[in-house]
Amino acid sequence: MKDIAKKANTMYLLEKYNMKATKKFGQNFLIDLNVIQKIVACTPIDQQTCVIEIGPGIGALTEQLSYQAGHVVSYEIDTRLKAVLEESLNECLNVEVIFQDFLTVDLKQVVNHYRQQYSKVCIVANLPYYITSDILEHIITSQADVDSIHVMVQKEVALKLTDASYHSPLTFMIESIGQASLDMTVSKNVFSPAPRVDSAILSIMMEKTYNPLLTQILKQAFTQKRKTIYNNLKGLFLEDTEKILNECGIDLKTRPEQLSVEDYIKLTHYL
Numbered sequence: 001m002k003d004i005a006k007k008a009n010t011m012y013l014l015e016k017y018n019m020k021a022t023k024k025f026g027q028n029f030l031i032d033l034n035v036i037q038k039i040v041a042c043t044p045i046d047q048q049t050c051v052i053e054i055g056p057g058i059g060a061l062t063e064q065l066s067y068q069a070g071h072v073v074s075y076e077i078d079t080r081l082k083a084v085l086e087e088s089l090n091e092c093l094n095v096e097v098i099f100q101d102f103l104t105v106d107l108k109q110v111v112n113h114y115r116q117q118y119s120k121v122c123i124v125a126n127l128p129y130y131i132t133s134d135i136l137e138h139i140i141t142s143q144a145d146v147d148s149i150h151v152m153v154q155k156e157v158a159l160k161l162t163d164a165s166y167h168s169p170l171t172f173m174i175e176s177i178g179q180a181s182l183d184m185t186v187s188k189n190v191f192s193p194a195p196r197v198d199s200a201i202l203s204i205m206m207e208k209t210y211n212p213l214l215t216q217i218l219k220q221a222f223t224q225k226r227k228t229i230y231n232n233l234k235g236l237f238l239e240d241t242e243k244i245l246n247e248c249g250i251d252l253k254t255r256p257e258q259l260s261v262e263d264y265i266k267l268t269h270y271l
C-alpha cells in the first residue's frame with residue numbers, strides 16, 4: 001500500500017481488520033503523511049543505514065522510513081497487527097517486522113549483526129509513551145553501537161530531557177553518552193486517537209559507549225531524591241562513603257540532582 005498515513009488508507013486498514021487502538025500498548029497512530037515525512041527528514045538516514053523501529057503500529061512511519069533507509073527492522077508487541085502489517089507493508093521489501101517486546105531485545109547483538117552490512121544504525125520511533133523512559137534506558141544501557149536515536153515523545157518529556165538545568169538518572173545517562181536535542185514539535189491533532197498533549201522529536205547523537213557501572217551509582221544516588229548524596233550512597237559504599245566523596249571533591253550535603261555527570265563517572269571508579 002502507498003501512503004498508509006492518508007486518512008482513507010488508515011480508515012480502510014482499521015476497519016478491514018477491526019483494529020481498535022489500545023491504551024495498554026500506548027497506541028496513538030500518526031495520520032498525517034506530511035508530518036511523517038518531516039520526521040523522516042529530521043533524521044540522517046540514507047541507503048547505507050539500517051533503521052531499528054519500535055512499534056510500527058499499522059506501518060505509517062515504517063513505510064516512509066523504508067523509502068529512505070537500506071533496511072528497516074521493526075519490533076511490535078501487539079500480535080493483532082500481524083495481518084494489518086502484512087497487507088500495509090507488502091510492497092516494502094526492505095522491511096522486517098518482528099513481533100517481540102522491544103524491552104526484551106538483545107539490542108547489542110542485533111546492532112552488531114546489521115553493522116556488518118550497513119555503515120549506520122539509527123533508531124527511529126513514535127514511542128509508546130507509557131514506557132518512554134524504559135525504552136531510552138534499554139537502548140542506552142545495552143551498549144549497542146547505535147549512531148543516533150530519533151524518537152517521538154511527549155513534548156514535556158523532550159523539554160525536560162534537553163534542559164541543561166534539569167537532572168534525573170536518565171538525563172545523566174544521556175549526557176554520559178552524547179547530545180540530546182529537541183528537533184521538532186508535533187501537534188496532538190495528527191494522531192488517532194489524539195493523545196492529551198503535544199509531542200516532540202527528541203534526537204540523541206551517540207558519541208560514547210555507555211559505562212554500565214553508572215546505572216548502579218545513579219540508582220543508588222537517587223534512591224531518595226530529597227536526601228543528600230552522602231545518605232543515599234551510604235547504602236552502597238557503607239563506611240567508605242565519606243572518604244570516597246571527599247576524594248571526588250563532592251560536598252557530602254549535595255543533593256543527587258546537583259552533581260555533574262563527571263562526578264558520577266568519578267564515583268563509578270570506586271565500584
Ligand code: SAM
Binds near residue numbers: 103
Ligand atoms: N509507529 C506507529 C505510528 O507512528 O503510527 C505507531 C506508534 S504507537 C504510539 C506505539 C506502537 O508501539 C504501537 O504499535 C504499540 O503496539 C507498540 N508497542 C508498545 N509497547 C511496545 C513494546 N514494548 N515493544 C514493541 N512495540 C511496542
